[in-house]
Amino acid sequence: MIELKDVGKVYNASDGDHRALDHINLTIADGDMFGIIGESGAGKSTLVRHLNLLERPTEGRVIIDGVDITDFQGKELRELRASIGMIFQNFSLFQQRTVLQNVMFPLEIRREPKAQNAERAHELLRLVNLDDKAKRYPSELSGGQKQRVASARALANNPRYMLCDEATSALDSRTTMQVLDLLADINANLGVTMVLITHSLAVARRVCNRIAVIDSGHIVEEGTTDEVFTNPQSEVTRELLGWGSDSASDRADGGDSEGGER
Ligand SMILES: Nc1ncnc2c1ncn2[C@@H]1O[C@H](COP(=O)(O)OP(=O)(O)O)[C@@H](O)[C@H]1O
Ligand SMILES: [Mg+2]
Numbered sequence: 001m002i003e004l005k006d007v008g009k010v011y012n013a014s015d016g017d018h019r020a021l022d023h024i025n026l027t028i029a030d031g032d033m034f035g036i037i038g039e040s041g042a043g044k045s046t047l048v049r050h051l052n053l054l055e056r057p058t059e060g061r062v063i064i065d066g067v068d069i070t071d072f073q074g075k076e077l078r079e080l081r082a083s084i085g086m087i088f089q090n091f092s093l094f095q096q097r098t099v100l101q102n103v104m105f106p107l108e109i110r111r112e113p114k115a116q117n118a119e120r121a122h123e124l125l126r127l128v129n130l131d132d133k134a135k136r137y138p139s140e141l142s143g144g145q146k147q148r149v150a151s152a153r154a155l156a157n158n159p160r161y162m163l164c165d166e167a168t169s170a171l172d173s174r175t176t177m178q179v180l181d182l183l184a185d186i187n188a189n190l191g192v193t194m195v196l197i198t199h200s201l202a203v204a205r206r207v208c209n210r211i212a213v214i215d216s217g218h219i220v221e222e223g224t225t226d227e228v229f230t231n232p233q234s235e236v237t238r239e240l241l242g243w244g245s246d247s248a249s250d251r252a253d254g255g256d257s258e259g260g261e262r
Contacts, residue, residue: 083159089170095139213240
């Protein structure tokens with residue numbers, strides 16, 4: 001379980017302080033496929049980077065499995081990062097390494113025997129259905145294939161958590177669905193708790209069981225995916241859903257329960 005308690009983040013920029021997160025309280029339960037939705041600049045990446053301490057909070061605490069990790073350093077920090085996989089919009093693959101070598105990278109850091117690493121990397125590539133591309137280079141792959149390699153690499157250390165920051169935002173819609181289904185599979189079959197950041201409601205709706213909506217550094221709404229999509233509480237969510245404020249008041253008048261896209 002991941003808990004954020006009253007987390008705040010202020011960046012000190014040349015033109016003054018900028019508050020990116022304000023009083024964030026959030027609980028992500030084991031097994032969740034947790035969506036964090038918001039518009040560009042809302043604070044999504046900042047928020048998720050606090051979960052593996054790529055950013056440190058200005059205020060508040062980050063607690064994982066009951067342990068306050070906020071001040072972790074050195075070995076504790078390295079072990080924490082190893083237990084949390086991460087994938088990004090731009091895939092972040094090593095261009096000079098083959099697919100297999102990319103997936104082996106996190107294992108090499110742990111100085112395991114090389115043969116064993118290769119075996120494990122092939123196993124991961126089979127999991128994401130790309131073992132036939134083991135000797136290729138990232139530049140020879142499609143976007144969807146690159147993200148599958150990145151996912152395999154993120155799983156190398158058997159993480160309990162996986163953070164996905166706009167992982168499908170660079171992909172066309174069909175490829176997006178395939179990558180989402182892979183992530184859902186990893187969640188369901190390997191029991192990896194997923195935190196999925198997206199600006200797309202369709203993406204969140206397809207795979208997430210819970211959703212938080214963030215706007216200007218505030219969580220403005222949180223609930224099950226069904227709750228958020230059928231009965232959005234905040235104006236921001238209604239806008240993201242494409243419900244204008246007029247139609248929102250129509251709905252309130254009619255008291256209907258069949259609003260939204262369903
Ligand atoms: N390293 C940084 N220094 C200063 N400001 C930053 C930094 N990172 C992010 N920000 C600011 O924090 C806000 C939230 O950014 P971000 O978390 O990247 O949003 P999102 O991922 O939702 O698009 C933005 O206004 C952004 O400019
Ligand atoms: Mg971002």
